[in-house]
Amino acid sequence: MQLEAIYHRPKLNWSYALDDRTLHIRLRTRRDDVDRVDLFYGDKYGWDKTNSVKPMVKWGSDRLFDYWEAAVQPPYRRLVYFFGLHAGTESVYLLEKGFQTEAPSVSYEGLFDFPFINPADVFKPPVWAKEAIFYQIFPDRFACGDPSINPPAVEPWGGTPTPKNFFGGDLQGVIDHLDYLHDLGINAIYFNPLFEATTNHRYDTKDYLRVDPYLGTNDKLKELVDACHSKGIRVMLDAVFNHCGHTFPPFVDVQEKGEASPYAGWFHVREWPLAVKEDGTTYDTFGFEPIMPKLNTEHPEVKAYLLKVASYWLTEIGIDGWRLDVANEVDHQFWREFRKVVKEANPEAYIVGEIMHDSLPWLLGDQFDAVMNYPFTNILLQFFAHKKTDAGQFADAITTQLANYPKPVNEVAFNLLGSHDTDRLLSLCEGSVERVKLATLFQLTYPGTPCIYYGDEIGMDGNHDPDNRKCMIWDPAQQNQELFSFFRDMIRLRRLSPALRDGSIRFISIADHDHILAYERQADEERYLIVLNNQDQAVIVQVPVTDSQRWQHQTGEQELLEASDEVLHIPLEAYGWAILKAADTHSGKKLVDNIDQPILK
Template identity: 70%
Template sequence: MHLEAVYHRIKQNWSYAYDHKTLHIRIRTKKEDITKVDLYCGDKYGWENTHQVISMEKWASDGLFDYWEAAVQPAYRRLVYYFALHNESKTAYMLEKGFFDHPPEVIYEGLFDFPFLNPADVISPPAWVKDAVFYQIFPERFANGDPSNDPEDVLPWGGTPSPDNFFGGDLQGVIDHLDYLTELGINAIYFTPVFEATKNHKYDTKDYLKVDPHFGTNETLKQLVDACHTKGIRVMLDAVFNHCGHTFPPFVDVLHNGKASPYADWFHVREWPLSAAEDGLTYDTFAFEPIMPKLNTENPEVKDYLLGVAKYWIEEVGIDGWRLDVANEVDHQFWREFRRTVKAIKPETYILGEIMHDAMVWLQGDQFDAVMNYPFTNILLSFFARRQTRAEEFANAIHKQLASYPKQVNEVAFNLLGSHDTVRLLTLCEGKVERMKLASLFQLTFLGTPCIYYGDEIGLDGEYDPYNRRCMEWDEAKQDQDLLSFFKGMIQLRNSHAALRTGGLKFLQDQHNDYVLAYERRDAQDRFVIVMNNSERAVTSQTVVSGSCWHNIVTGQSVRADKGQLNAELPAYGYMILQATQA
């Protein structure tokens, strides 16, 4: 028994309140080392009358570890507990104070202690996000609905993009195409910045309280949000609060007046006077970019200004979420105050941080509801696009990612396969639409909140910026209509069945094909098995399942499992989606 691999601690993703009644307790053990784990638990003030033994479920495994979980509803919202770890030859008892060969004799000393399930401490993301399908729009490249606000040097729609050119995309263009989005099945939009700035991406903010004139007016944004809400679409804006642009009036004042400026402490100045010389910046910026000076969010005036911005667009325009740019470079205290401010106005506001690494410290209920799930992105791209991993490694990586966060955080994770910051998915798939479909199919049948980058659904491709920011193609003759139909069908399937959004997940075995990925999604109403062949040759999938009668949603045919095994022919990069018709 390898006790050195066993891990548990109080709170975070190991011991947490899932809702106001339920605690989830998890423990990690060495893979295939422990055959059974029992959770001994009860009330610390009344153990004799409340204690119980719960057999924990091995709910996930990765390449090194098994993860066990139990759900407990303590009658008095208090819980003390310890674990009994079993294998074929030994039982060990794990308490907070260590490992023992026998159960504790004094129950009030050394146990793990969840002191009290306080409702205010429960991580409670907005419920609507679990059912959302987001669509990311880069406003300058989506649609030109109002040529009167075009920049002077605007280029004809659909030309070759560059870091500095403009094609006239605006908010009216989005309004004009809302029917397209609803037909696609979209019920939430994430906009990259819409506030006044100099660049086409608008991440160099000049005025946080004014829509960029090339996009329209504040009233245009209000009309857009109202129109979206009428169609059941939520709207999330981009908050660029780590840094501003070089034309932001307080920064301009500091450039002119130096230390004497009333805004001198709004920024992180290393040395006076400010200089962006080639031999080194004298002020902190985003990524050494001279035109994006970093804001000092510890300064009370800066804090008040930015929190006022966050309030303004919720109160005056009615937005439903904030995506927080470069969120991990802003101090935690600012984000705590940001959350309190935003949630006091509109509790159902979705707060999404841009963090590309482990983000548990931001996801404990006091800062963000979710983060952009780039670990998920990388897992899918490695398997489907780059084909660097096998199905078992893919499943291990997904399990490890799920074990990293509480369940309610995973349910609203922002699952993306591409954005304005990445190579287009179709390009990563070497132009092979079939591989792109497989990646998108997993994204759309997995828990969390999927986001589609504009144009992916009709076959836009492109390398890094600027080519991943091409103009949206509105000529249907130039769109991949088969791919568009695929996205519509898969989004509709997701929207129609809660099992594909919040149901249980189980990976299934195909011992004969390393690149066949099979998994089950289920809840009390539905049960699905999805099987994918991520290889260049046709295979016979021999997937182990429970249940014998299935309906193939893709072909409309009935499928039977023979002695608990599906024997199905799958073409290269083919897939099937089976819905159980009988247990």
């Protein structure tokens, strides 16, 4: 065994509380290097009466490692443990103090220790987030419902977007199209900023307690939230707390009065007076944007103001969550206090941070419920859009990400394929609707909380900002209705299928087919086999199976598939796909159309 590849550390993603009674214990070994792992565990104060042994399950593998896991319910909510690893005739035992060739005889010989499952430390995201299908709306570009509040020089709907122009999208426009979202199956909306600002994107906040007048009023937002709730749709707003806008009154005061301003400590000023020079600003900003000065979230008055903002929209307007802009550049202590305020206002509020890298330090139960899962986005784009990786590399990358986080974190990760900050999915897929379908199909049959960027469901394209922020197309003749139907059916299938939301995932290697991605989703008795053909030629895929389960498949007519010599033979069109359900059917280039249960509970 390659001992240097074996890794475990208590807490974080390696041993964590799944709930108030259950621990998940994980271990990493070199890929295909270990035959069996046993978990030896017991109570540290009563080892002789409580110790036991449990085989660990190898739940996933990536390019370098195998990942093992066991679930344990310690009777007294505390646990000490060690591992026994076996390969052929070789056995080693891993304790906190290191490796040894024999199992320890007493519990105090340097075992790993999970001191206690304190309920306050258990990561508990809102339950509804696991069942949510989010839809991201860029307010100025979704729909214009009240032309009387349009900005000056508003441009005709559907014109060419620029970094500075406006098209008059507003809150009434969203209210007018809630039936459209309901029909699509959406049950949650994420709005880009709604608060008063000077730009069309509104990330330069002027007033955090006022809806931008070009979008509506606070009362109109309350009307929108109530209308959404009546249709089973939750609402998440964008909080820009890393920085403000240059018209934010405290910053204006500092510009006018300099160091004498009572707000001087609200910002990170490196040199007085405030100035914009050729080599940058004399104050910290978001990126290098002079109109977005960075807020000092360690300042007591700034903290009090922003926490009041967070509470106000939850309690007075009734929103269901916050998306946090540039979350990784704000101090951790602020976010801990933010979470406390938010959860006191609404224990079921969903908190999502904008972080584009590994985010475990923010996902330990004391700050965020989720982050915008851009690493997931990039893995999917590399395979489906750019075609720079094969199916094996894709599965390896996904497994690595699953191993990097506890299971409850993965179950509510904010999984997106595009946003206002990225090129449109259709453009990245070089105009291929079929490849858009494959990527979306994986997103909607994968653990986590999926989010759809407005217009992707009808085939809107667009390169980087501002081209990715075009006006929503409302003329049915210009919409891809077949793509819309695909999105609607896939959303419905996910919402009706616990295995596609909460179940385990297992990738299946397909010999001699680098572009065939196959995986299983399973929860209790519900089981799906999903096969995607990410290439421009038809193929008959031979999927190895380990049981005699019969699978039902839709290819125009319902057909039962049964393994021959432990292999399923599945014909797939170019960029085709199949979703097979044990003893049921949802598959093919189109879904079975006899799902008659209501979309919303």
